[in-house]
Amino acid sequence: MTEQKPVSDFNLLMLYYGEHDDPELATRVAGDPVLRERLAKLEATLKDIEQAPLPEPDPDLGARTWQKIVPQLQQPSAAPVSAAGFWHSLLRPRFSAAGLAALLSVGVIAFVVGRSTGPTPVLDAEAVVAQQISDHLARAELLFTELANSSGDARFQQAAAPLLRANRLYRATPGLEVDPQLRQLLLDMETLLLSLANAAPDEPLDEGLESARQYVDQDLLFRVRSLRRSLSADRPDPV
Amino acid sequence: MDDQQLVRHAAGGDRMAFRQLVLEHSSALYRVALRITAEESAAEDVLQEAWIKAHQQLDRFDGRSRFGTWMHRITVNTALDHLRKRRSRARIESDEEPVLEAPSPTPERCPAEQADLMRRTLKAMGRLSEMERTAFTLRHYEGHSIAEICAFLDIGTSACKQAIFRAVHKLRDQLSADPA
Numbered sequence A: 001m002t003e004q005k006p007v008s009d010f011n012l013l014m015l016y017y018g019e020h021d022d023p024e025l026a027t028r029v030a031g032d033p034v035l036r037e038r039l040a041k042l043e044a045t046l047k048d049i050e051q052a053p054l055p056e057p058d059p060d061l062g063a064r065t066w067q068k069i070v071p072q073l074q075q076p077s078a079a080p081v082s083a084a085g086f087w088h089s090l091l092r093p094r095f096s097a098a099g100l101a102a103l104l105s106v107g108v109i110a111f112v113v114g115r116s117t118g119p120t121p122v123l124d125a126e127a128v129v130a131q132q133i134s135d136h137l138a139r140a141e142l143l144f145t146e147l148a149n150s151s152g153d154a155r156f157q158q159a160a161a162p163l164l165r166a167n168r169l170y171r172a173t174p175g176l177e178v179d180p181q182l183r184q185l186l187l188d189m190e191t192l193l194l195s196l197a198n199a200a201p202d203e204p205l206d207e208g209l210e211s212a213r214q215y216v217d218q219d220l221l222f223r224v225r226s227l228r229r230s231l232s233a234d235r236p237d238p239v
Numbered sequence B: 001m002d003d004q005q006l007v008r009h010a011a012g013g014d015r016m017a018f019r020q021l022v023l024e025h026s027s028a029l030y031r032v033a034l035r036i037t038a039e040e041s042a043a044e045d046v047l048q049e050a051w052i053k054a055h056q057q058l059d060r061f062d063g064r065s066r067f068g069t070w071m072h073r074i075t076v077n078t079a080l081d082h083l084r085k086r087r088s089r090a091r092i093e094s095d096e097e098p099v100l101e102a103p104s105p106t107p108e109r110c111p112a113e114q115a116d117l118m119r120r121t122l123k124a125m126g127r128l129s130e131m132e133r134t135a136f137t138l139r140h141y142e143g144h145s146i147a148e149i150c151a152f153l154d155i156g157t158s159a160c161k162q163a164i165f166r167a168v169h170k171l172r173d174q175l176s177a178d179p180a
Helices: A009-016 A025-030 A033-051 A061-072 A086-090 A097-112 A122-148 A157-171 A180-197 A207-234 B003-011 B015-037 B040-056 B067-088 B112-126 B130-141 B146-153 B157-177
Strands: none
Touching: A009 A025, A009 A033, A009 B157, A025 A033, A033 B112, A033 B130, A033 B157, A061 A207, A061 B015, A061 B040, A122 A157, A122 A180, A122 A207, A157 A180, A180 A207, A180 B015, A207 B015, B003 B015, B003 B067, B015 B040, B015 B067, B015 B130, B040 B067, B067 B130, B067 B146, B112 B157, B130 B146, B130 B157, B146 B157
């Protein structure tokens, strides 16, 4: 008669996890009441451990995490730029080819959106850049403030549609790609404005728009305000 | 919108979609990070870092696995990186191991026995070494195979199995020595 090696707790644990090396171990345990009882006790302990709940994370964890990470989210392809940003540098009295192209296109945009009355001298055109973007952000801020404070029954479609059209024009401005902060803001605004403009006019805010409301309240509105202030602060005083 | 659609939108630069993913998955990922780090503030740091990494790598998510599974893996890796950094800062591992603080039980959601079990388990988990706790957590709670854990922790099979066994042995001893 061959004497079998005793089964250790280590073997039983590996059997429990399905990680044992001995192909006959399971059969041996199944046929031995003492081993079965030891395995049952081990299982009971592990079940207890497994069922012990963790402290419940607070309900604001997701929103708090978002607030913490959002300043660090960058588009992977974003070119490094100074903190001052492209539009700020554009306001300085020197011009690059991209700046000039942007200024020219802003003149077109200003015409299209009806905020400029005619050809603009070059020095005034510097101010037009900041003014047009700043005005657009101010109009968006009004709408977003209304949305953030709404109780869900307000209608935003009418106000969102013209803002969406203007936003698309600003986003297509040549040279914008070198200011990732403004580019991202306009992109985020466009996503939201599109949802608002396409919302059914006779229906209250649905779940998706309620989520949009929270997004505006907790993130977008702050970014619109700070970028608008930043643009206004850098704008040269009118002569 | 389901996770796959949200990921596609987020990869295209839609921050609202990414925010939605953060809101939906953070609690589950926080629990994973907490089990591995055994420290609530560290778990939050890990969670934030994991989301930033995920945002940078969204275009690499091919949709073959569930987004939650993909994020889970990023969180585990980030938590392990966190432990490695903590070790490299030469903190003493044994007696100064952080001990998870169990919160006051909420009576309507957590009966007395359950709350007591939570308190004792967390205390016992907090007393394991980082290696034991991580190996045990990955095997027991997260269901990773020994081979996967070896790869995660860069250790051999025998060391990994022994770490799990030591963890279970210590947990059993501490839970039976610290009755309700």
